[in-house]
Each structure stands twice: as C-alpha cells, then as structure tokens.
Amino acid sequence: MPSSKYTELINLTDEELKNELEVTRKQYHKMRFDKALKGIENPITLREARRDVARMLTEIRRRELNAEKA
Numbered sequence: 001m002p003s004s005k006y007t008e009l010i011n012l013t014d015e016e017l018k019n020e021l022e023v024t025r026k027q028y029h030k031m032r033f034d035k036a037l038k039g040i041e042n043p044i045t046l047r048e049a050r051r052d053v054a055r056m057l058t059e060i061r062r063r064e065l066n067a068e069k070a
Helices: 006-011 012-039 044-069
Strands: none
Touching: 006 012, 012 044
C-alpha cells in the first residue's frame, strides 16, 4: 500500500510537483546547514526530507517515462 505522501504526489500537476520539489530541497539544505552549525532537535526530519525529495524525483521520472511511451 502506498504511503500517504506518495498518493499526495500522484494528485499534483507537473508544475505543482516541481514547485514542491524546489521548496523541499531548500528546506533540506537549510536543515543540513543548521545541523552542521548548531544541531537540530529532531534528526529524523532530515531523513524524512531526503526521502521526500527522492519520492518527488521518482514521480517526475515516472511521468517522463510514461510520456515517452505515449
């Protein structure tokens, strides 16, 4: 059964997905910077952000491949 985050990504348009990817990447880089400087309260959020970025990139690639087949 797909996770709720993945089902949310499926319902986004291509443009919304790319915007969400950009925002999530910025948050991830900011969290990495904060972790290096002062530490973060919950390091699990760093892992979740990294995985969210991977989910979005996977969905974008899946859509590209489906467009090529059509």
